[in-house]
Amino acid sequence: MGYTLAMEKYDVGIVGGGIVGLATALTLKQRHPDLDLCVVETEGRVASHQTGRNSGVLHSGIYYKPGSSKANHCRLGKQFMEDFCDEHQVDWDRCGKVVVATHASEVERLDRIQE
Numbered sequence: 001m002g003y004t005l006a007m008e009k010y011d012v013g014i015v016g017g018g019i020v021g022l023a024t025a026l027t028l029k030q031r032h033p034d035l036d037l038c039v040v041e042t043e044g045r046v047a048s049h050q051t052g053r054n055s056g057v058l059h060s061g062i063y064y065k066p067g068s069s070k071a072n073h074c075r076l077g078k079q080f081m082e083d084f085c086d087e088h089q090v091d092w093d094r095c096g097k098v099v100v101a102t103h104a105s106e107v108e109r110l111d112r113i114q115e
């Protein structure tokens with residue numbers, strides 16, 4: 001099934017130019033260079049919603065269960081993003097993170113996270 005945009009026809013149409021839409025488009029083009037693809041964005045520029053207004057953190061996955069799909073995807077995605085930034089000269093910084101227990105009952109959990 002194809003997509004028609006104005007008078008143009010595409011193999012794939014992606015709605016939304018946030019990080020999910022753009023990463024999907026990039027990956028599809030890398031895997032299938034001949035694919036005729038379009039990204040449709042309702043705003044005047046890409047990344048003008050959540051993607052352009054978030055905290056800018058590459059999450060390390062420390063809060064997810066070790067070995068879980070969520071933890072693995074988080075680490076893999078972080079690696080992809082670091083590689084992408086290096087390849088495209090986008091500055092990033094491994095500044096670390098301070099995780100504190102604000103109550104004695106949280107100390108045990110902190111030990112688990114450190115583990």
Ligand SMILES: Cc1cc2nc3c(=O)[nH]c(=O)nc-3n(C[C@H](O)[C@H](O)[C@H](O)COP(=O)(O)OP(=O)(O)OC[C@H]3O[C@@H](n4cnc5c(N)ncnc54)[C@H](O)[C@@H]3O)c2cc1C
Pocket residue numbers: 015016017018019020021040041042043046047048049050051052053054055056057058059
């Ligand atoms: C305050 C805040 C802080 C966050 N901090 C972090 C962080 O530090 N690290 C992190 O990894 N994640 C963070 N997140 C989460 C992360 O930003 C989002 O998960 C991610 O940006 C979602 O990307 P998206 O492409 O799905 O959505 P969006 O970036 O919102 O993109 C959706 C796009 O679709 C377009 N659109 C919508 N409807 C249509 C339509 N009908 N036609 C055409 N275009 C349309 C919109 O204009 C928009 O550009 C944060 C989120 C918030 C809200």
